[in-house]
Amino acid sequence: MAERIGRVMAQVAMVMNLDKCIGCHTCSVTCKQAWTNRSGVEYVWFNNVETRPGQGYPRGYQDQERWKGGWRRTATGRLVPRAGGRLRKLATIFANPVMPAIQDYYEPWTYDYENLVAAPLGDDMPVAPPRSLISGEPMAITWSANWDDDLGGGEELGVHDPIVRRLGEQVRFSFEQAFMFYLPRICEHCLNPSCVASCPSGAMYKRAEDGIVLVDQDRCRGWRMCVTGCPYKKVYFNHKTGKAEKCTMCYPRVEVGLPTVCSETCVGRLRYLGVVLYDVDRVGAAAAVPDEHDLYPAQLDLLLDPADPEVAAAARRDGIPDRWIDAARRSPVYALAVQHRVALPLHPEFRTLPMVWYIPPLSPVVDTLTGTGHDGEDAGNLFGAIETLRIPVAYLAELFTAGDPAPVTAVLRRLAAMRAHMRRVNLGQERDPSIAAAVGMDGDTIEELYRLLAIAKYDDRYVIPTAYGVDDADRGAVEEVACSLDFEGGPGMGGMGGRPPFGEASGRPDPVGVETFHALRARQTSDVRARGGPRRTNLLNWDGNGRPDGLFPPRDGARDRREDA
Amino acid sequence: MSAPPPDLVDLLLWGVLPYVVLAVFVGGTVWRYRYDKFGWTTRSSQLYESRLLRVGSPLFHFGLLVVIAGHAMGLLVPKGWTEAAGVPDAAYHVVALVLGAVAGVCTLGGVALLVWRRRTTGPVFSATTRNDKLMYAVLVLAILAGLATTLVSAGADLAGRGGHDYRDTVSVWFRGVWVLDPRVDAMAAATLPFHVHALVGLALFALFPFTRLVHAFSAPVGYLFRPYVVYRTRDRLPTRATRPARRGWS
Known part of the structure; x- marks a missing residue:
């Protein structure tokens, strides 16, 4: 039956559990520090956290009537980019008709700190006035990437949320009736990426090995069509280099088995990374199903069951390494999206088959229940409330299932059942099999889901096979290939008598990280032996013992002696 | 110290300079790429x-695309071919001049708007380099000189003194350049606006590889x-095992 399965590809995908997001923006800030702390991308957040309901970043990006992102299904059942097909793209190449302006994101700024020390003597405390990073002129700060955080300006600004507008007058922003949750967003690394399809230069591509969508910086010519093509507005234009940039899924980290920076630093531990296998021959058909409500099931149907021996055989046939198939079997993403059916794609109606999945939040329901004095952990109460609280469910359905409330309700009922079931377990009460049965699960699978959502450890949340064929035991610490004489005190240690037992230079070498990846690679592939040279020493890590390399600048004589030895 | 004979200047301008520009244009582009x-x-x-x-x-x-197509028409197609095809010379010139004038005005208007926008929009102006400014100056000059040739020819035709036809001078020289037989005499016979336009055009091509053009x-x-x-598959990293060894003597 192997002919039933088309070409198999692997995808590194993510799940985010929205109930756990506290909106701390740690993911955004660490991502910014790692990737977009440069001029030209001051306004760019590869990862952002937006409050829903809210306008998001850039403002109102979900409104594809306006921004023309994603795909459009023609009357004949074909898919064309909503902003236009190939000819139309070329005809409008001299000025993109629907490109967001910098003001749709926000105008980045800095502060004139010099004024703090250079202001003339006066009665008032000098301040550092804001300066635009775009024009350099003084500016008034009126918007930023998170201006409507925590429903800031809810009544005035929340009504501009495209989903709120579609739902009409139902969503209220008054304090008593408001609900909100946080939506962290990165690039979706779609199976059917419309940004890639929009790139006239062919500079954007989806990597065959891991599905990560990247921009080739040497081939990008700055036509800006990808910015329009992406319905999530997660491709950005670097206005200094004139090239497109986007979330890279931290590929230098993922390649060596480390989670992305946003996942690694997530305070709520709400992100999961894993491999899914999919049938690339069926991608086009799945993205083009006529009814938008069928897009979510069609997307689920693309994902292949890695436990199926036929799938494994087909994957092997298509050159996927065994350790990737093994990782796919242990994938938390496959477990949450397919086995437990609790993770949903963001805006499937854009027809890009996004690969960052979300577990919708039960918290609006629970909050309403407990706020009205009911027991928020009772299965009956929760099930009833999910049916009754139409507005949060309708809102979530617009986000995750193209407006179909049934899958959202099913997920929320499962989460509610897990909550009620585990309360009984924690209180030492007898398990009530009817709770699990009401959502089509049993006690064991519910507890399995609970373990995955509540207590999964680092290695359970991030199941990332490495790209370079090293053994899985090396995950996270692909060490520098060293000389076999480099043992403690050995002749390969440069005659320095081995590593000092204490201080920064003691212990095992640092694992590969984003910070050291390129330096390490350059050193490993270089013909010449790395010079000692001045090294940086982090005094915060120095315990006062020993003398790490680089603590003092080398004396000229000392370096010569070392080379003689 | 007498001035060099005019034919030497012509030789340098129309016999040597085009090849220098061509070398810079091709070499510069390869280098840049x-x-x-x-x-x-x-x-x-x-x-x-x-x-x-x-x-x-x-x-x-x-506008520029039409201008380029017009240049290709006027420079590459010999006069004999259109005559053989039965196109009257007068009709050819009317069409060429009208089309050229419309396209030229569009191009000039477009570039004027773009330069004005560049100067008056703060962020755009601060993103403008000196390289850009030089390029814009030469580009605008080339368009202006080109329009001038069109208008002067049109004026001469309308006044009934259409003695000079660029298809007998500039075009002959241009085609000759490509077959290593530059007809310096033909180009030297062209009028001043054509000389200026050709020189500014050569300057633009010399700048081309080193600008955003x-x-x-x-x-x-x-x-x-x-x-x-x-x-796309991931780029294979050069590793010690697979990287070809490069020796100093090979």
């Missing part, structure tokens, strides 16, 4: 300002013929 792929971009400023750009940029670029070479025609979604 090899060593500055990252800098090879339109350097769009649409993120800063869209309203004026959406009028000015298509006006300029589409290189994005013209990246016209994404291949987009029409490729599948929408592009898959």
Whole structure:
């Protein structure tokens, strides 16, 4: 039956559990520090956290009537980019008709700190006035990437949320009736990426090995069509280099088995990374199903069951390494999206088959229940409330299932059942099999889901096979290939008598990280032996013992002696 | 110290300079492509300002495409061919002049709008380099000189003194350059506006590889013929095992 399965590809995908997001923006800030702390991308957040309901970043990006992102299904059942097909793209190449302006994101700024020390003597405390990073002129700060955080300006600004507008007058922003949750967003690394399809230069591509969508910086010519093509507005234009940039899924980290920076630093531990296998021959058909409500099931149907021996055989046939198939079997993403059916794609109606999945939040329901004095952990109460609280469910359905409330309700009922079931377990009460049965699960699978959502450890949340064929035991610490004489005190240690037992230079070498990846690679592939040279020493890590390399600048004589030895 | 004979100046301008420019143009482009792929971009400023750009940029670029097609027509197609095809000389000139004037005015209007936008929109102006300014000056000069040739020829034709036909002078020289037989005498016989336009044009081509103009070479025609979604395998890293050893003597 192997002919039933088309070409198999692997995808590194993510799940985010929205109930756990506290909106701390740690993911955004660490991502910014790692990737977009440069001029030209001051306004760019590869990862952002937006409050829903809210306008998001850039403002109102979900409104594809306006921004023309994603795909459009023609009357004949074909898919064309909503902003236009190939000819139309070329005809409008001299000025993109629907490109967001910098003001749709926000105008980045800095502060004139010099004024703090250079202001003339006066009665008032000098301040550092804001300066635009775009024009350099003084500016008034009126918007930023998170201006409507925590429903800031809810009544005035929340009504501009495209989903709120579609739902009409139902969503209220008054304090008593408001609900909100946080939506962290990165690039979706779609199976059917419309940004890639929009790139006239062919500079954007989806990597065959891991599905990560990247921009080739040497081939990008700055036509800006990808910015329009992406319905999530997660491709950005670097206005200094004139090239497109986007979330890279931290590929230098993922390649060596480390989670992305946003996942690694997530305070709520709400992100999961894993491999899914999919049938690339069926991608086009799945993205083009006529009814938008069928897009979510069609997307689920693309994902292949890695436990199926036929799938494994087909994957092997298509050159996927065994350790990737093994990782796919242990994938938390496959477990949450397919086995437990609790993770949903963001805006499937854009027809890009996004690969960052979300577990919708039960918290609006629970909050309403407990706020009205009911027991928020009772299965009956929760099930009833999910049916009754139409507005949060309708809102979530617009986000995750193209407006179909049934899958959202099913997920929320499962989460509610897990909550009620585990309360009984924690209180030492007898398990009530009817709770699990009401959502089509049993006690064991519910507890399995609970373990995955509540207590999964680092290695359970991030199941990332490495790209370079090293053994899985090396995950996270692909060490520098060293000389076999480099043992403690050995002749390969440069005659320095081995590593000092204490201080920064003691212990095992640092694992590969984003910070050291390129330096390490350059050193490993270089013909010449790395010079000692001045090294940086982090005094915060120095315990006062020993003398790490680089603590003092080398004396000229000392370096010569070392080379003689 | 007597001035050099005019034929030497003509020889240098129309016999030597074109090949110097050609060498700079080709060599510079190859060099730029090899060593500055990252800098090879339109350097769009649409993120800063869209309203004026959406009028000015298509006006300029589409005008320029017609201008280029017109140049190809006028320079590459010998006069004998159109005559053999039965196109009367007068009709040819009327069409060429009208089309050329319309396209030229569009191009000039577009570039004027773009330069004005560049000067008056703060962020766009601060993103403008000295290289850009030089390029814009030469580009505008080339368009102005080109329009001048068109208008002067049209004026001469209308006044009934259409003695000079560029298809007997400039075009003959231009075709000759490509077959290594530059007809210096033919070009020398052209009128002053044509000389100025040709020189500014040569300057523009000499600058071309070193400015943002290189994005013209990246016209994404291949987009029409490729599948929408592009898959690529990861670049193979050079490793010790697979990297070819390079020896100093080989």
